[in-house]
Amino acid sequence: MHHISVLALEGCEGGCVTGAIDLLNAANTVWRQQAGKTARPLFEWSLVTPDGGPVSTATGFQLSADASLAEIDRPDAMLIGSIHFYDAGQLLAAAHDAAPILRPLTAIRDAGCLLAASCTATVLLAEAGLLDGRRATTSWWIQEAFAYRYPRVRLVAEDMVVEDQGVVTGGASTAYMSVMLNLIRRFAGDELALFCAKVLLVDTNRHSQAPYSYLESGIRVRDPLVTRAQAWMQTHLREAFTFEQLAGILAVSPRTLIRRFRQTTGYNPAEYLTRLRIDEAKRLLERTNLPLEAVAERVGYRDPSSLRRIFRRTTHLSPSEFRKRFSIADDPGII
CATH class of the missing domain: 1.10.10.60 (Homeodomain-like)
Structure with a gap:
């Protein structure tokens, strides 16, 4: 059984956190329909917060944690939930402030855990230095600010999902679904991932953010x-x-x-x-x-x-x- 942890921070996007777990639950349900109701689930999951305490989503719902970052026991993969920001400057400042609580991610990655993030959470990985030298994508509306702040990241902003050296990144907001399907494909195979996508009505041919993107308005031009x-x-x-x-x-x-x-x-x-x-x-x-x-x-x-x-x-x-x-x-x- 593969263990997937989902890291939730204060002010996270609740849909990303709970939606990621819903995808894992759907994969287990599909698997049992195919392999028999007595088949062992393919995935188990835990909701993790920095200190193990509850966090509130951006819309005020409270999420209870199963463990803190220090307590989790070698998960196979961890998804960092996106945080609610639609201003690039504020997001970068928040990521800088969050850097100390994200330090354990380096040890978690070094232990062989696959790290994943989409939308604003990609900035958290970049701020922690975990994207340095790697190909990565991010939300289209922060790509210019991202590239300016993190020049050591090999940004491929048009792509919906990018995997490089044990780190998976995704584009804007609902790209977390594509990221999770990538994890399901990695641990359970193409066929199960494709069937989950069909059941949940997720477009597996959505490879690029380019049709959705406009010139970023979040970056402040000071010249x-x-x-x-x-x-x-x-x-x-x-x-x-x-x-x-x-x-x-x-x-x-x-x-x-x-x-x-x-x-x-x-x-x-x-x-x-x-x-x-x-x-x-x-x-x-x-x-x-x-x-x-x-x-x-x-x-x-x-x-x-x-x-x-x-x-x-x-x-x-x-x-x-x-x-x-x-x-x-x-x-x-x-x-």
Whole structure:
């Protein structure tokens, strides 16, 4: 029997913590249906808190612990539950404050325990140094702040789930389900994991966060030059311009603009402009029934085929596929 621990911190996302355990319970139920009711369960679990005491979820529900971090006895895997933050700056500060209580995770990992986390909990692993030198993903809306704060992590932000050297990371919020299916697959096989996904209606082909992501709003840009450049690009999306022209408008050299832009955002100005244009194209595809030619013109592409190519490269979906999946437009006049 495989023992999986779920670590819950104060202010955790209750759905992630209890939902992870629900997935393990579902795996046991499916297994018994296949192997017989007398079959031994494949999984057992424990709810762990830093000191063994109860914690409250972000919505006020209280969770009772089975053990403290110091008391758990060599679990096969541990999922760190995500914590409730939607501001990157506050999240990073909270992770820094939580670092001392997460120190036992290093010894737990060194003892052979597989560590797993998704969404905001990936920041906790990074703050503890457990992602240094590893490939990892995180929630799309904190990827720029994450990359800036943790440069030693090999961030693969588009991926929904990444496993590297005994650590599994997942993307935003409900990606914990994909992370748990990864653990079920590892310990119980592909067939059982797939059947659990079907029973629970989890899309196993959801490999990328790219269709869901927009440029992060949580990071605070403190460079006034970059702020001015961002504002100018946002209001001139339709126009063709060079970055030499933009640098001239801002009264700096192109080299200075590129250097300070990359230092602040993680992108060079051309990459950032492409993200802005694709984000606006997403918004138009979601909220209007404009034809692709009109969408392309509004975001600065004279040729719809160019938008189609760059859109697919960025989101892993064609514009028509994206519109089918995310459209909320009933009226072509909605903007």
